[in-house]
Amino acid sequence: MTQNFTPILGGIYLTKWDERPFRILAFDDYEIFYDCYWQAINKWSFGNLKGKGSYYRMTPQKFLDGATLLREQPMTENEFQVFRPDLPFRLCRNKHLSWTQQVFPDIEIYLERVTGNNEMSGEVVLPVPEITLRPFGSKGGAGKATVITAKNGNGFSCMELLWNAHNIQTTYLKGTQEGGVGIYRLGHEKKMPAYYIGGYYDNGGFIPKEE
Numbered sequence: 001m002t003q004n005f006t007p008i009l010g011g012i013y014l015t016k017w018d019e020r021p022f023r024i025l026a027f028d029d030y031e032i033f034y035d036c037y038w039q040a041i042n043k044w045s046f047g048n049l050k051g052k053g054s055y056y057r058m059t060p061q062k063f064l065d066g067a068t069l070l071r072e073q074p075m076t077e078n079e080f081q082v083f084r085p086d087l088p089f090r091l092c093r094n095k096h097l098s099w100t101q102q103v104f105p106d107i108e109i110y111l112e113r114v115t116g117n118n119e120m121s122g123e124v125v126l127p128v129p130e131i132t133l134r135p136f137g138s139k140g141g142a143g144k145a146t147v148i149t150a151k152n153g154n155g156f157s158c159m160e161l162l163w164n165a166h167n168i169q170t171t172y173l174k175g176t177q178e179g180g181v182g183i184y185r186l187g188h189e190k191k192m193p194a195y196y197i198g199g200y201y202d203n204g205g206f207i208p209k210e211e
Contacts, residue, residue, distance in 0.1 A: 026085035124155035
């Protein structure tokens with residue numbers, strides 16, 4: 001067993017935070033998504049790829065502090081297609097926009113509302129045909145996830161993601177939700193990537209606050 005200070009995709013680690021092994025599912029500069037092994041039942045939390053999972057997460061600095069790499073367990077093709085470690089963790093963050101109760105039945109109408117924001121280009125930022133998108137509840141917590149499908153059948157632009165998110169979120173709002181907008185990786189559901197609707201900063205507080 002050796003210490004390793006660079007995250008390894010699929011690597012199984014023993015951290016100083018828990019006696020259970022953790023397996024890295026995805027990582028970037030701000031977060032590590034990981035699975036957890038439950039010895040009593042001989043299972044990983046997200047071992048059933050047909051189920052759904054909201055990934056455990058920790059900053060790389062905290063995860064790797066004193067961690068020991070037990071072994072490498074590269075992802076199978078099926079695991080990669082479900083966990084999708086190649087996809088972005090956070091998308092379309094904009095501090096100048098807000099979620100409101102107004103429904104926009106047409107994407108062009110929504111585009112008129114947000115004209116002038118650079119994030120509204122048609123460039124594909126999430127190259128998958130479908131995702132689940134989960135709103136936040138009016139009294140905290142989360143609402144029911146909705147499956148959304150890219151209009152071009154291949155991937156989503158920020159314009160399309162925010163338009164879908166806005167219309168999904170309206171049901172759970174009473175007025176305008178200040179604090180900007182953003183889309184964040186949650187995990188997987190129905191064998192597709194799962195994201196949640198949030199503000200300019202993520203719910204877990206992993207994004208450093210600007211002065």
